[in-house]
Amino acid sequence: MKILKKRYAMVIDTRSCIGCGDCVVACKTENKVPEGLCRDWVVQEISGTFPNLEMEHRSERCNHCENPPCVSSCPTGASYILDMTNITLVDEDKCTGCKACVASCPYDARFIMPEGYISKCTFCHHRLEEGLLPACVSTCPTICMYFGNLNNPFSKVSRLLRARKWKVLKPEAGTKPMVYYLV
């Protein structure tokens, strides 16, 4: 059972990312995200003291945590984990818009749809079912985004995480995030 379960991870190479925002546009187009809202976003972080500056671009989204507080805090079961994966989804039919999940996410990845239910990145699970990659990954022009199953030791993501130095966001929040950043 454990091996059959897919541990989906996204690996993003911050050294190749140029912060173009194509991933954001691809997501908005693919998932018909309403105007003014976004499921993924780009963060530009500049640190240091002039002239010794360093710049990092990160394409961020829901981390599809292995210990997702949004799922455990949901009072109706609308926030759930897709069977045999770590993908967290929202069943809009069960969602009351109480916003417990929004409050519980350390990454502020969730938002309120104009209709009233909560939405966020789905890792494009509807595309995965057809054997396609998430829209953001497939559109990235610098090919700095990778997606795959960490339970498969030969997958690209597993190999990248073995070969390169990486970080995840706010590991100290204890949510076991599954979006990795190569540094």
Add this chain to the structure above:
Amino acid sequence: MNANEIVITTNKLNQHIDPQLHIWGWEVPVYLFFGGLAAGILIITALAIIYDKEKELPYSYNKLALFAPIGLTLGMIALFFDLEYKLHVFRFYTTFQVTSPMSWGSWILQLFYPASILVILGTIKKGWPWIYEKIKNIPMMEKIILFSERNLKTIAYISIPIGVSLGIYTGILLSAYVARPFWNSSILGPIFLVSGLSTALALVLILTKDKHEQHFISKVDLGVIITEITLIALFIIGMQTGSAIKIESIGMILGGAFTTKFWIFFVGIGLFTPMVLEILELKGKAVPKMLPASLVLFGGLIFRFIMVSAGQVSTWVNY
């Protein structure tokens, strides 16, 4: 030389989420206030019944309980306003999610209504005779009233854990979020319970006309306020001795944006002043009875407003 500077920019600007979380407005603090008040009312009445204090505490024993379901209903109306997808409100009651405080809360609310209504019916003949006259002809009502009167003590014993759970729940609702460091302290449970109890005692002080009851409730309220001050101190100590993110979040009331509101309006006007006034009153000084009680109610409400807004400002995200 300047310290290492970090500049962060992003295109993310989701409504109510960025740049600062603002998902809960006036509705949630008002709900927490009425929830705590209702819990306190049920606990006070149940204790008066268990200890047979009908003569000493006539208002608490016979009349007060009526305000428990009324208060809770006002709170639940506020909560309903907060829901973004109101048509789906029934979804709370088609499931029970064991890890979700809100799910526990919604079921506790459903236990609270029958318990408080049975307590009201058990004392209605003496407490609210005009209501009794109006409802006695409803079929089965006489039987239910008789049942409540006969089993009043048992109902009171059952009401205590229900009231305590509701009171604690109003705090745990906030404290169960790792994502909001300012809330993430289990002591919020006891603080909200004690604060709710204090507001309920204040309500008795305002409503009762019995001098002995006023004096006794004043004394109890003084103890409860002192307990609340102690718990608030423990909350601050716990945060201040915690990890970096907790120290940063408690900074909001220790010099940060919420300092004035917290210390002047809540601690000063809502806790300390009524405590001093109640001490003076117990020493025999003439203090208008409405004053400390109104301040306690004000303090309880402002406390929940401050907690709900400060918690939403505290975050792990630094952009």
